[in-house]
Amino acid sequence: MNDRDEILVRIRDLSVTYHTRLGPVSAVDHVSFDIRRGEILGLVGESGCGKSTLGKALLRMIAPPAEITGGQILFEGEDILTFDERRLRDFRGRKASMIFQDPMTSLNPVQRVEDHLVEAVEVHEQKVDRANVLERVATLIERLGIQKRRIHDYPHQLSGGMRQRVMIGLGLVLNANLIIADEATTSLDVIVEAKLVDQLREIRDQYGVSILVITHNIALVAEIADRVAVMYAGHLVEMGSVYQIFDHPLHPYTRGLLRSVPSIKLDDQEELYKMAGEPPNLTHPPSGCRFHPRCPDRMGLCSQSQPQLREVAPGHWVQCWLYQDHPEKESPTLEVTE
Amino acid sequence: MSEVLSTPKKTENLVEVHQLKKYFPVQKSFLDQFLAGRVDYVRAVDGVSFTIRRGEAFGLAGESGSGKSTIGRLVIGLEKPTAGQVLFDGIDLASLDAESLRRLRARMQVIFQDPMASLNPRMSLGEAVMAGLKIHFPESADSHRETAMKVMERVGLTPPQFFFNKFPHQISGGQRQRVVIARALVTHPELVLADEPIAMADVSVRALLLDLMVQLKREYNLTYLFITHDLATAKYICDRIGILYLGKLVEVGELREVYAHPLHPYTQALMAAVPVPNPHERRTMPMPEGEIPNPIHPPSGCRFHPRCPYARAECSTVEPEQRELRPGHWVACHFAEQFMG
Numbered sequence: 001m002n003d004r005d006e007i008l009v010r011i012r013d014l015s016v017t018y019h020t021r022l023g024p025v026s027a028v029d030h031v032s033f034d035i036r037r038g039e040i041l042g043l044v045g046e047s048g049c050g051k052s053t054l055g056k057a058l059l060r061m062i063a064p065p066a067e068i069t070g071g072q073i074l075f076e077g078e079d080i081l082t083f084d085e086r087r088l089r090d091f092r093g094r095k096a097s098m099i100f101q102d103p104m105t106s107l108n109p110v111q112r113v114e115d116h117l118v119e120a121v122e123v124h125e126q127k128v129d130r131a132n133v134l135e136r137v138a139t140l141i142e143r144l145g146i147q148k149r150r151i152h153d154y155p156h157q158l159s160g161g162m163r164q165r166v167m168i169g170l171g172l173v174l175n176a177n178l179i180i181a182d183e184a185t186t187s188l189d190v191i192v193e194a195k196l197v198d199q200l201r202e203i204r205d206q207y208g209v210s211i212l213v214i215t216h217n218i219a220l221v222a223e224i225a226d227r228v229a230v231m232y233a234g235h236l237v238e239m240g241s242v243y244q245i246f247d248h249p250l251h252p253y254t255r256g257l258l259r260s261v262p263s264i265k266l267d268d269q270e271e272l273y274k275m276a277g278e279p280p281n282l283t284h285p286p287s288g289c290r291f292h293p294r295c296p297d298r299m300g301l302c303s304q305s306q307p308q309l310r311e312v313a314p315g316h317w318v319q320c321w322l323y324q325d326h327p328e329k330e331s332p333t334l335e336v337t338e
Numbered sequence: 339m340s341e342v343l344s345t346p347k348k349t350e351n352l353v354e355v356h357q358l359k360k361y362f363p364v365q366k367s368f369l370d371q372f373l374a375g376r377v378d379y380v381r382a383v384d385g386v387s388f389t390i391r392r393g394e395a396f397g398l399a400g401e402s403g404s405g406k407s408t409i410g411r412l413v414i415g416l417e418k419p420t421a422g423q424v425l426f427d428g429i430d431l432a433s434l435d436a437e438s439l440r441r442l443r444a445r446m447q448v449i450f451q452d453p454m455a456s457l458n459p460r461m462s463l464g465e466a467v468m469a470g471l472k473i474h475f476p477e478s479a480d481s482h483r484e485t486a487m488k489v490m491e492r493v494g495l496t497p498p499q500f501f502f503n504k505f506p507h508q509i510s511g512g513q514r515q516r517v518v519i520a521r522a523l524v525t526h527p528e529l530v531l532a533d534e535p536i537a538m539a540d541v542s543v544r545a546l547l548l549d550l551m552v553q554l555k556r557e558y559n560l561t562y563l564f565i566t567h568d569l570a571t572a573k574y575i576c577d578r579i580g581i582l583y584l585g586k587l588v589e590v591g592e593l594r595e596v597y598a599h600p601l602h603p604y605t606q607a608l609m610a611a612v613p614v615p616n617p618h619e620r621r622t623m624p625m626p627e628g629e630i631p632n633p634i635h636p637p638s639g640c641r642f643h644p645r646c647p648y649a650r651a652e653c654s655t656v657e658p659e660q661r662e663l664r665p666g667h668w669v670a671c672h673f674a675e676q677f678m679g
């Protein structure tokens with residue numbers, strides 16, 4: 001068993017609800033999965049399926065009108081949902097950090113790059129030696145490919161790609177174990193995005209940090225992730241290694257999604273698959289399997305009863321009646337051999 | 339004159355763009371300008387030439403700030419060039435007065451990226467779709483409603499009666515983009531400028547919209563100027579493509595030809611950067627150094643030379659001309675022969 005098989009975060013039956021005027025929105029519904037130490041885990045799905053809500057819940061950054069309505073988040077064995085404010089603050093600074101699509105919202109416009117990093121250390125570590133901190137920050141900046149002189153720049157003087165690297169730096173300077181990148185490359189141009197992808201990989205290799213990459217860009221996940229979790233309408237519908245997901249997608253949603261992704265390669269399909277319908281409104285999620293109204297393989301059972309997330313091949317999980325027995329099922333359960 | 343403007347002459351090239359330039363003055367305080375003793379310009383488009391054949395989908399691709407949208411606005415006459423020419427169906431846009439330009443523009447339509455921003459929230463969808471008819475064909479007011487319904491049905495807003503009196507906030511993002519497409523097609527334009535039309539849509543919706551745009555092009559005999567930052571999406575709709583870098587066209591040709599044999603180092607990098615939905619084919623090519631330079635003071639010679647892994651001395655001093663190195667495939671690089679295999 002190597003380091004990568006060791007589990008950093010265990011998420012169990014996690015549910016998050018938004019209380020809105022139109023009723024409760026079940027944005028994350030009984031979701032369970034693990035994040036391993038040192039892995040890059042891709043969390044994909046179309047917009048509105050609950051990715052960001054799940055990401056924020058992992059840092060307990062859920063505030064009204066949203067509420068964590070159930071479950072556990074075991075970080076290195078401890079349930080962060082039981083932490084008091086003080087422990088929570090420490091956890092967020094030191095153990096886990098988050099990068100968003102627009103880094104300007106998280107950076108202080110009147111604070112230089114260096115001050116951001118130094119302050120992060122001073123807030124979370126007692127008895128720090130300033131010279132030592134400055135040295136740590138300088139080393140880190142260099143590893144992130146930011147020129148030394150840029151350390152005295154203000155956030156608005158940096159390009160989008162550089163700001164994202166400063167955000168990554170804020171996590172790394174405290175040796176965080178988990179970085180959550182929520183659409184962190186989405187507004188960047190492809191070449192800048194590609195460089196950030198290389199950087200995230202290097203950082204994982206050097207620091208052994210786990211990275212949860214949240215994105216609606218399925219091709220990006222193929223490029224960067226070790227494992228992939230697919231969300232649909234608040235549910236985790238499939239999970240496996242990046243090869244299992246892309247070579248043998250099992251859930252009809254995953255299959256449809258992969259066939260609708262445009263590819264630049266000329267020998268790939270000439271026409272994209274056209275999936276019927278659009279994701280549902282989560283104030284009134286469909287009964288049974290939430291994907292059933294759009295599913296080409298739907299059976300009578302699918303609108304009545306919700307399937308469980310099951311491990312159908314080693315490390316490959318899917319939440320679909322095609323792969324599970326039920327007394328009312330008309331067709332035989334599919335065997336998965338990989 | 340009005341005949342000429344409203345009836346196609348059927349020139350082979352619907353659009354011809356010659357040495358087009360657009361410089362925007364940099365907004366500075368009067369004092370700064372006075373102290374600097376000059377006005378600086380953003381060279382958004384800096385000498386671009388290409389043609390769009392009747393019935394083809396011509397793609398313009400490049401990173402943000404490369405000048406795509408500015409070229410789009412120049413082509414449909416929404417903006418006046420600093421220098422150079424745009425010919426639409428053989429007519430020089432600069433030769434037209436405001437009224438003539440307005441008449442000519444009935445033959446062009448635009449689809450923008452954000453449907454929410456381009457639809458009036460207080461106008462019903464039916465009204466929005468009919469708006470173009472009211473402006474350009476006031477004489478046939480009796481049939482506007484029926485024409486609009488037909489187009490709405492065709493773009494998948496079915497039944498059209500259901501959508502006609504709805505408002506933008508009452509429908510999904512994908513449906514809103516269909517409304518914008520219906521609104522553009524209802525006047526039977528010849529040229530459709532689509533500026534990142536589906537960039538905001540999700541994959542499943544995007545595949546549907548892309549397919550719709552391909553079908554409509556065939557049915558309505560449309561010519562597209564399709565602007566995108568996404569080379570993968572372009573593959574499914576464009577016949578030819580031009581690659582922009584800092585206001586310059588670095589490469590242009592049939593899409594399949596350019597994608598199979600990219601001859602400019604920038605095109606090569608841009609293509610390699612696009613993630614492929616296959617974990618077995620991860621990128622190995624390193625990305626260019628640095629970032630896109632400032633378009634106010636672009637690099638001398640070839641604008642890509644400071645980041646180009648193949649740059650030689652000549653590249654920083656002599657600006658490369660467009661050369662046709664393979665049939666119909668033009669590239670602006672002094673040393674592109676080395677990539678011809």
Ligand SMILES: Nc1ncnc2c1ncn2[C@@H]1O[C@H](COP(=O)(O)OP(=O)(O)O)[C@@H](O)[C@H]1O
Nearest residue numbers: 018020025027046047048049050051052053282
């Ligand atoms: N502040 C909010 N108030 C009410 N509903 C919300 C709010 N934020 C998100 N939601 C709802 O929660 C669901 C999941 O949203 P989100 O987690 O942002 O999805 P994703 O990141 O996958 O796009 C969506 O249906 C969305 O409408």
Ligand SMILES: Nc1ncnc2c1ncn2[C@@H]1O[C@H](COP(=O)(O)OP(=O)(O)O)[C@@H](O)[C@H]1O
Nearest residue numbers: 362380382401402403404405406407408409633
């Ligand atoms: N109205 C304007 N005034 C000043 N600068 C502009 C204006 N419009 C565009 N620019 C500048 O021109 C360059 C090209 O912009 P644009 O055509 O929008 O590029 P793209 O569509 O490829 O992202 C950018 O540097 C942009 O900041």
Ligand SMILES: [Mg+2]
Nearest residue numbers: 051052053183
């Ligand atoms: Mg999100």
Ligand SMILES: [Mg+2]
Nearest residue numbers: 406407408533
């Ligand atoms: Mg643009």
